[in-house]
Amino acid sequence: MAWISLVAAGLFEMFGVLMINRLHQKKNWQSAALLVLGFTASFLLLAQAMKTLPMGTAYAIWTGIGASGGAILGMLLYGESKDWKRIFFIALILGAAIGLKLIS
Known part of the structure; x- marks a missing residue:
């Protein structure tokens, strides 16, 4: 269950990064709310996973999913x-x- 929470945390991290970009494009309250929602869910799920998984492992995988996922989404959605x-x-x-x- 901890691994599922960790992967979900990474996916919400990716979502939060997308919402940062959206907030730069559309400065509205919906974009800001989605940004806060994405990162809040990410941190809560990471904390849940860290109850079972070692901190170093959980954090490394969480940041790996967020960083690589953000880069891949940038290539797919924004022509990077x-x-x-x-x-x-x-x-x-x-x-x-x-x-x-x-x-x-």
């Missing part, structure tokens, strides 16, 4: 660079997160 080197390093982040899961 899809250079092979960028994709390679995103894959390294995801591989490290999977490795942490396998040894935990």
Whole structure:
């Protein structure tokens, strides 16, 4: 259950990052509310996961999902660079997160 909470926390982190970008584009209360909602859910789910999982593992995977997911969403939704080197390093982040899961 902790791993499900951790993955969900990472997904809400990605959502929060998307809402930061949306808030820059549309400065309205809905964007701000969604930003707060996304990060609040992310932190609450991370805290839930950390009741069982080691802090270092949970935090590394949470940030890995958020960072790589944000970069992938930037490429898909906002036309950011899809250079092979960028994709390679995103894959390294995801591989490290999977490795942490396998040894935990």
